[in-house]
Amino acid sequence: AGAAVNVSxxxxxxxxxxTHTLDGKAVPxxxxxLTANTADVTAATSLQANARIAFSGTKKSGDFxxxxxxxxxxxxxxxxxxxxxxxxxxxxxxxxxxVKRLLPAWIIDTGTDLKLNDFALYEKPYAHAFKxxxxxxxxxxxxxxxxxxxxxxxxxxxxRIAIDGQIRFLTTPRVSKFRIFSWADSITLPDDGIxxxxxxxxxxxxxxxxxxxxxxSLKLGTRLADRPRYTPNTCFENFPFPRPxxxxxxxxxxxxxxxxxxxxxxxxxxxWTETRLLEFPGSVTGPWSRYIDPSSIINPPSSIGxxxxxxxxxxxxxxxxxxxxxxxxxxxxxRPTWLDNAHKKLDAAVAAxxxxxxxxxxxxxLEKLLALNLExxxxxxxxxxxxxxxxxxxxxxxxxx
Numbered sequence: 050a051g052a053a054v055n056v057s058x059x060x061x062x063x064x065x066x067x068t069h070t071l072d073g074k075a076v077p078x079x080x081x082x083l084t085a086n087t088a089d090v091t092a093a094t095s096l097q098a099n100a101r102i103a104f105s106g107t108k109k110s111g112d113f114x115x116x117x118x119x120x121x122x123x124x125x126x127x128x129x130x131x132x133x134x135x136x137x138x139x140x141x142x143x144x145x146x147x148v149k150r151l152l153p154a155w156i157i158d159t160g161t162d163l164k165l166n167d168f169a170l171y172e173k174p175y176a177h178a179f180k181x182x183x184x185x186x187x188x189x190x191x192x193x194x195x196x197x198x199x200x201x202x203x204x205x206x207x208x209r210i211a212i213d214g215q216i217r218f219l220t221t222p223r224v225s226k227f228r229i230f231s232w233a234d235s236i237t238l239p240d241d242g243i244x245x246x247x248x249x250x251x252x253x254x255x256x257x258x259x260x261x262x263x264x265x266s267l268k269l270g271t272r273l274a275d276r277p278r279y280t281p282n283t284c285f286e287n288f289p290f291p292r293p294x295x296x297x298x299x300x301x302x303x304x305x306x307x308x309x310x311x312x313x314x315x316x317x318x319x320x321w322t323e324t325r326l327l328e329f330p331g332s333v334t335g336p337w338s339r340y341i342d343p344s345s346i347i348n349p350p351s352s353i354g355x356x357x358x359x360x361x362x363x364x365x366x367x368x369x370x371x372x373x374x375x376x377x378x379x380x381x382x383x384r385p386t387w388l389d390n391a392h393k394k395l396d397a398a399v400a401a402x403x404x405x406x407x408x409x410x411x412x413x414x415l416e417k418l419l420a421l422n423l424e425x426x427x428x429x430x431x432x433x434x435x436x437x438x439x440x441x442x443x444x445x446x447x448x449x450x
Contacts, residue, residue: 106239110202144222255305
């Protein structure tokens, strides 16, 4: 396979040169990102309004992965501490699983601070990690990762706090041909190959999946070979959201929900899929608590209940074979009329919320978003200055006036 290589040759002068050439063409100006666009998007700045929303998933650094069949066995296995293995087992999601159709995957998640002796009481997960993960971590040059081999290399406590209590969160692959956003159940543990957004509302989904955000993220993101790379600090944290009227919020949410529902019906047609329940013990206060029917408590002293986890699966082998081609990558490669119409409806609703035309060029979008970014940044700076606690010298000066 070949590599996509870009070569840039730059010449500097003392400011006396009055002509500039970029890619063999005369241009009025060359920006730091080697573009000649009217909008110098390198001037965009992070906004406090977008802070603590986008997070990377955990970096495991070891074979914490568990195949679906084995995980289902472990979910039913007892432990000497009387606790279920579901305390530590979660469905796992990486970038490939979003845009492709992979088999269900699970992961051992020991959280952010599980003690080694406590981990040992979960027999099968511990034995797996001791056999496979520990030898890998023993070779790790980072002392913290080597000594805490049973914890993921990056446990992401901020991400966990941000999504706590939510039913779902939004995801996007770090690197992919198309900038696609999709929902994930909050029981899922995301991998560092994706970014997650600690929001569960359709309005937010609609804004980030609009053409406006796509144009912005493609211009301010980076690339891996020929595939765009999404970076929250340059693609999201500086992206100015609209301040819409309630009716506009509702319109965006409705268009986003419609897009998602149509897309999901294409990915998982009800004629080819059915919902099946996975049933296994779960701690009432554990990660699977919202899937436990209170009337199913099977061990009151230790608060263990029966988890009933609904999972969409192929109806049979023939359906499974047909579903293999139903991926988001294939869908967006084809971009059928119904999908294009759904996106156009969403784009129009989002543009209206900004008070802009729906047929702006990419350059016009960048110009308007940059201007709005700088305006919002100035507002935040002014508000921060107004709310800044006064120093003792300032208080003294006021008292003497």
